[in-house]
Amino acid sequence: MKNKGKRFLGLLLTVVMLLTLVVGCGGQKSGTTTKEVKMGTILPLSGSAAPLGKIGQQARDMAIEEINEAGGIKSLDGAKIKMVYADSKGDPAVGVSEAERLITQEEVCLITGCYQSGVAMPSTEVAERYQIPYFVDVPSEDQITERGFKYIFRLAEKTSWRNLAQTEFVTEMSKKYNTPVKTVGLIYENTAWGQGAVRAWEKYLPEAGLKIIMKEPYPTNSSDLTPVVLKAKQLNPDIIMMVSYVSDAALLTKTFAEHQVKPLAFIGTSGGFADPTYYNLAGDASEYFFDISTWEPDVNRPSSKEVNERFKAKYGYGMNAEAVKAYAGMYVIADALERAGSTEPEKIREAFAATDINEGATQMYASQTKFDETGQMINAPLVICQYQKVNGKMERVTVWPEKEARVGSKIVWPYPGVAK
């Protein structure tokens, strides 16, 4: 056939183009001077999570600037940190591709990232295969550090730890205010996040002697949650715990107020309840609701306020818990490099494993930074905050644990009901 020749010619040209690219790119070699420590970060810099990726990038940039201005890595003759950012688009396959590129092409000595757990799972596996340390600052999926990997270190808490902390909080409050808590109702969105939380609650709540009398999943972005709320009113559990994205969180809050549901406490699990638009949507009905997180702007930790102010001055808006982890993470990395005195991945890995930081910039996140043998940060800090009116304005007030609570704050327990 005549067309055959043309078709193959077409394919041939394609291959030629392919080869040209390969040769062209192969030519440029990344020159590594002794004065630079090159590392890579994978973040969602485009796609739906792009704003969250951007704040992570800004937090890193600020920390790197500070570290470099303070003389870089001293054990490496004052080498400066150079960060190469890679865009995962929030897609696991792209994350893998970018991890490959950072390691084999950019020749980074370590990788940080990467916001989504779904990207962290496969991209950490790439690093493990190449034996390059991967510093996971934000993703919280339990499994990430439960796969027996040697090169993965995680600064964030595990998802299930939030549910454990909620349980501890309830137990402590019930003793402190002498309000016996026996039963808990769980209301959660029915995807991975909610399902994971329920698994953890089912483990921790019975261990603390609490009985789960209600388990109510609902589809995300529901238009009406009245049936769920009425069921809660009827079963009347002592505590109601929730996992929700922002629109459902606000809808639940308003519907509870409407039907005058009055347990001892409403406790959210970050996400929607921590979203800045939550209060705008739910209004005053959100008063006295509890939420859990790892960092709050008012948290009573050394240097927390100052760093947040610097960030605000630089970028025009405040930090969030993820930005704090990214920022503190850079100091953990700098500390490991300092002790490793080398850019060899194996040396850096050993240094990470031996990390034990009890002072400095990481204090705004945790008083002690240390990893267990799985690479998981031990005692990742968790705080409970409560929506309270301060000078007539609704604020998230950090109330627990006591030593990290906002100075002069008071817990309102039990839930007094919605203000009329």
Next chain:
Amino acid sequence: MTGININKNSVILAVLVVLLLLLPMAVTKPYYLHVIIICLLWAYLASSWNIIGGFAGQLSLGHGIYTAIGAYITVILFNTFGLSPWLGLFVGGGAAILLSLVIGYPTFGLRGAYYALATVAISEGIVVLLNNTGSIGRFTVGGAEGLIVKMVGNSAVAFQFNSKIPYYYIVLIMVFLIIFVAKWLKESKLGYYLVALREDEDAAAAMGINVRRNKLIAGAISAFFTALGGVFYAMLIRYLEPNAIAGAGMSTQMVFLAIVGGSGTVLGPVIGGILLALISEIIRFYLGGQLMGLHLFIYGMIVLLMIIYQPRGIIELFEKIGQRFSRKHNDEGGRSGAEDPSGA
């Protein structure tokens, strides 16, 4: 065609095959090889879609479910029973064929936009199912948290390699296979039936072609090969996330590449897949970490320009060049009206 011409074609073919086979010797950086593998995988997936979407003209916007079913079944069998993915892929492929028949039987009666909408609805439904299914009995599906392929190190039986080279050769064979299948199909009786029902379904039926049966066959072939692509994706990335493997992104990308390359042709989707995937990687490589989303914008612009100025696919461009080339050399006057460059 004269004997000289056939020899020339054979030479070009031989040179091409040798070049492709030797490629890993020239490309020593794993990242570049990874990019080439991804490009070839997209070429393969676009070609698989092309069988039902291009040849039979059924605009399926939900082919992600076939990559998903192939990948999930193979990985679940491997994780649970240790069944080699090389065998598992036949189970996954078989399940994809079944699924395509179950979906195709009621939907192939629908025409045009209705069929496309039905495929979107079904695939969205399956994404929701995958997101919400943690496990079925003793089989872990992973739900929205995703499914990890058990890591066993370097093992050919387990379809896991530390080096990128085996993946390259496997995907290369897959691309050759799908080109062969597409070529065979196009020249077979089934191929002519499909073209007939694509151009005018009623006329085809009036001529005695069993429209639904032929659509079902084409759909099954397409589903089977798409599922194999899903298995390859699973073994390369070693992690399955419902939205990534079955979601709209996966489904539409296949359609996109095939149409930009030239749907309904044998090599169009291959060229579209390789070129666009390559452009996407190159742009991300140079612009990725910089201005947010700029690389996606540029990629979108390139695709837009291609669709405006080359609506019948890149393949047509290559054909024109090829035509000029062969005319110059053979001084042939023979050209068909459809391929007349002045007609564009």
